[in-house]
Amino acid sequence: MRDSSLRRTRSRIVRLINANPDLKVFITLTFDSDVPSLIEANPIFKKFIKRLKRKRPNLKYIAIPEFQSDNDYYGRPKPNGGAVHYHLLVNFEMASDELKAIWQNGFVKINRIKHVNHLGLYVSKYVGKNLFDIRYFGMRKILASKNLEQPIIITVFKEVKEFITNAIGNIPPLFEKSYRSDWLGKIQYRLYGF
Numbered sequence: 146m147r148d149s150s151l152r153r154t155r156s157r158i159v160r161l162i163n164a165n166p167d168l169k170v171f172i173t174l175t176f177d178s179d180v181p182s183l184i185e186a187n188p189i190f191k192k193f194i195k196r197l198k199r200k201r202p203n204l205k206y207i208a209i210p211e212f213q214s215d216n217d218y219y220g221r222p223k224p225n226g227g228a229v230h231y232h233l234l235v236n237f238e239m240a241s242d243e244l245k246a247i248w249q250n251g252f253v254k255i256n257r258i259k260h261v262n263h264l265g266l267y268v269s270k271y272v273g274k275n276l277f278d279i280r281y282f283g284m285r286k287i288l289a290s291k292n293l294e295q296p297i298i299i300t301v302f303k304e305v306k307e308f309i310t311n312a313i314g315n316i317p318p319l320f321e322k323s324y325r326s327d328w329l330g331k332i333q334y335r336l337y338g339f
Contacts, residue, residue, distance in 0.1 A: 154286055159265030161207055161289065161338060162294035163319070168205060168234040169258050171268075171331060172244070175213075175230040177251030183210055188227035190288070196247050205236040208288040209268070231288075234268060266320075323330060 162168060174193070180186045190208070198204050209232045238257065245253040258264060318335040325331055 158207065158209070158213050158269040159336075160298070161287075161293055162265035162268055164269070164294045164296040165205060165207075167236040168207065168264075170235050170238055171234055171256040172233040172235060172256055173230060173252075173254040174233065174248055174250070175252040175254075176228050179228040183229060186210065186231075187288075190231055192288075193248055193250070196249075200239075200243075200247065201237050203292075204290060205237070206233050206287060206288075207268070207293070208233045209286065210288070232268065234264075271334040325332060 174190075176186070176189075180189070187210070187225050190210075194204070194206070210229055211232060213228050213230060239255070241253055241337075244255065316337060318337050320336040322334045323331065324334070
């Protein structure tokens, strides 16, 4: 069950990112004090998004909350566990100082993405490090803006495979993988960018 849930979550992230190629800036938001739970952190994050939308009305983002290590630099356990921080992909560029003033809660790190193949796979690695941590229970693992382009998923069975192949023509897939499903047998996954 855990593996299939992790696979579905990662697949959703990969598809969303691939459907939104304008998400080109990777931001990490960290609290300056320990905020040990998503119950406390998510409302703060939502207020940040509201403030950010005032500056960037066309804001598009995908955010993944993550917990820092439960141990300090010396390997000693932290009293409340690791603090929450957020990894975001956004569709704008902004000076670090300006973004830090909007965040108002700690540290900001901005990385402009220039040449990363399979960006969705890179970002999805943050989901799964500790996805089944009890602190995630009942909480959203992906926070995303409502104005994201949604991916088109075409499920093809044998009967229409030739039709799809002819329609796509000679366009090479961006990503290709085969795996086995308990219910459907062999699955061949191809990702195309148009």
